[in-house]
Amino acid sequence: MNNDIFPCLWHNEDAKEAAEFYCKVFNGKITADTPVVMNIDLFGQKIMLLNGGPQFEKNASVSFMVLCETDDEVQNYWNQLSDGGIVLMELGKYPWSEKYGWVRDKFGLTWQLYLGEKQGEQKIIPTLMFIHQNNGKAMEAMDFYTHVFPNSKIGGVLKYGDGVGNESHEVPENVQHAHFEIDGYSFFCMDNSYDHKFDFNEGISMVVMTDNQEETDDLWNALTSDGGRESMCGWLKDQFGMSWQIVPKKLIELMSDSDQLKAQKVVQAMMKMQKIVIKDLENAYNS
Structure with missing residues (x-):
């Protein structure tokens, strides 16, 4: 099973409570527990819960x-x-x-x-x-x-x-x-032709972890083509309005560095980006 592709659920400060609930329902386990991001494993599948706010x-x-x-x-x-x-x-x-x-x-x-x-x-x-x-x-x-x-x-x-x-x-x-x-x-x-009062939004996105810049660029360019839209911090909407996060594995590695100051520099650089550029992250890390 491919765990480089997984859903991200947007929460308003209740990600931990939801993560614990889903692990109880489906006999899963929490694999990452931070104030912003919770990762859970259900049946060997990764799901991310993100405390993003009320938007x-x-x-x-x-x-x-x-x-x-x-x-x-x-x-x-x-x-x-x-x-x-x-x-x-x-x-x-x-x-x-x-x-x-x-x-x-x-x-x-x-x-x-x-x-x-x-x-x-x-x-x-x-x-x-x-x-x-x-x-x-x-x-x-x-x-x-x-x-x-x-x-x-x-x-x-x-x-x-x-x-x-x-x-x-x-x-x-x-x-x-x-x-x-x-x-x-x-x-x-x-x-479905019913006039629902909702549509695709950032409340549920799909995360794709990439191995290198070439793969990041290819997916980013393809998904934003034909009416797709770039957003911030690796987020985008495709032509159907579905939200994706294209995230190089290198970003997670640098953000997880034990040197908190270096990790924080990487986060600050990432926050200014639309598409994630690995070289710029590494420059921030080494600055």
Whole structure:
């Protein structure tokens, strides 16, 4: 499983509480514990929680599908995640699963619990919902992502016209459910024509750890092309509005240096950057 690609969840000072909650629900462990960043390991998958402030709220445009193998497993997760949360789709039997439910937990993160076949090692799969101006673009997005990242592929694609539970009268050619991989990391996606009061934002982003400047440049340039937008500190939005963080591993190494003064210089240099430039970080470190 590729742990150089992982989700980042934006929090307003409750990242530690949320990290402890998710580790309790899924029997995970905390692997980094700082005032700003918490990292957790759930089923061998890395998830970052970031205390970023009140600017962004997580929403259901990116949810997390948990592939469960038993009825009891679904029920156990559901009982805990729905406690203090909001049910979006009642737990029950659906055309696509014997036991399925969609819930927003008390920290604002949405989960789809699904009883069915496991697909490889990855148990928790980010699921992208293409809505508003993006509705109908799920197929285009999969093509884009699988061309940008190496070792990528599109898996199964179910369209609304394929006749599985399309009571919502969606466009038959639109994607009801699809699976794709970027560099070995799995995603699901769907189109949805409902006028939701949310869309992709920085509340949930995807972090990509890069090995060198060339890889950083290639991903940055590709993801900001065709209407994407650069942001600060390695953050960007792609043409669909999805947020990414392109982070050279060297940045983490320099920021973690035991010499606090040098590490602080690196952080200060990084804060002035849009795309992360490793040479400039090293110059700040050595200054």
